[in-house]
Amino acid sequence: MVNPDEGRGGLYVELSLTGPERAHLRQLAPGPVWFAEPGTDSEADARALAAAGTALGNPRADRVANAPGLKWLQLASVGIDDYLGLDWPVLGRRLTVTNLGDAFADPVAQSCLAGILALHRGIDRLAGLRAEGSWAKSDVRPRLRLLTGARVLVLGRGSIARRFAELLGPFGCPVTHFARGSGDIRTLAELDERLPGFDVVVGLLPGTPATSGLLDARRLALMRPGAVLVNAGRGSLVDEEALVSELASGRLGGAVLDVTGEEPLPAGHPLWTCPGVVLTQHTAGGSTDESARVVDLFADNWRRFHAGSPLRNPVQWSRGF
Template sequence: MVHAPHAPHAPQACDPAALPPDAALYVELALDDAERERLRAVVPGPVWFAEQDSDSADDARVLAESHIALGNPRADLVEKAPHLRWLQLASVGIDRYAGLDWPVLGQRLTVTNLGGLFADPVAETCLAGILALYRGVDVLAGLRAGESWSKLDVRPGLRLLSGARVLILGRGSIALRLAELLAPFGCSVAHFARGDGDIRTRRELDARIPEFDVVVGLLPGTDDTADLFDRRRVDRLRPGAVFVNAGRGTLADEDALVAALASGRLGGAVLDVTREEPLPAGHPLWSCPNVILTQHTAGGSRDETRRIIDLFADNWRRLTAGEPPRNVVRWSKGY
């Protein structure tokens, strides 16, 4: 491991193309030896590898002296790193950093996130969860664990996804990929999005919620999306509907969801995100019927780290060539 050198002076403007050729890189990711060597080959300057969520004084000092960071270091340390010019997050979400003073900090620091990197895995997880509920896979898995043969009880309740009416909250890369995956099933898909959605306003949303068999939340976590599916909107979901949330846990009223699921009014829920993570012991969602909890794993895949490094390397190439990087966070919009 190499200590990052102190930069000669603090940057005066947000000009990523002016990164020094020997820019020091701080990395806060779980990497194997081959992945570390790959990063060293990308960036010609010194590289420092820290533990994830590090509270080490040495790590904090090196971050403060580095020009570039890869990962999700603590927000307070990012704010106190005067030489940091570019932060490549290892996530799509930016919630950890939303409270910083970006009108000031943004004058010297460019932040990029993973953008559409998780489009395929998250969309596939949503589809898998929906199919599991429709085809009884969740119930059958439990019956197998208990060595219980209940064919006559399970078979009459199985449903077909073919021809289902699906509402996707959002129109980003994950939402568009999920719509593509649903197309072969002959699903009718509508998007709720202010700019270019089929449903653009909350009034339209309220009127049309009861039309849909499946509602999928794929919205970023902003003040505008928090509690969008409050108790009133949860209650407007049609009987038997499936609710999916792979965006942010703040989207939905969990107490209202639990009540609707426990009563049998809703047909199920697929939840990759919850308001509190890890979900605490004894939380009703652990035991609520017809719930699939994917524990914020939807973006995962065996090659996840490789793809993160690929994106970092491409953005490094862009920045050093004076080109705009991919997936720049727009703090005024919250994503």
């Protein structure tokens, strides 16, 4: 439980916000509010964070560790990868961290669905043909697929995974979840056994040692020919070299990748030109009201923090998410 009488040394914000959103935060916080622009990385920002009691955004991990008065950090992300290397058994005694939880469930789920439909209905290829000024109806039309009735495996059972399964309802897709504690598939042995039976495999897992490399070359080879892979969880989930090989050979039917092992994806990386790849460049969580939703969640947690109530979406460092 956070002590509401602690952490009143000011609010540090590292997030791109509109004028009204900044005004909302100024009204919320009785003390000084410091707005840092993401990516500026100035010494003035470092001093402001060191003096703050509360922070909103994703400041550098080393600066978080060296902010002695910081009692609560509300991340502007679901992922916590940048902070996993800190000494949480010690740091966690004075600092509570919350993430965005289910705030991105709808946009990420919709992007996953859009990417799958783009591949099945040839939208990715048709967009490229338009840019080239090329008419290829007779070649494209016979290759188009339907999502209706496709057998879908979702790796994960968090809020995004559940929302994605709901969006598949009208398509009549049987959905199976892999999750160690609560999935339809709970063990790696069963995952290996059943993986060849799915038309679409969707990765929505957090980045932990247990999920890193889960879809390695061996498991990618177990996927059925023509299957589509989606990854909107963590880039570390997939062996990208093996994925490129499977796609280039034509054995897999395509991939929708919102996350990659290295971001930004470097120039010349084979995923830029590999056939059948939809790259959404880690934009799946975005929407026109993204920053407003972050501020609203923070405002709710701010009230809880100062009332001594449990905060929404506390990070469980022992579990890695």
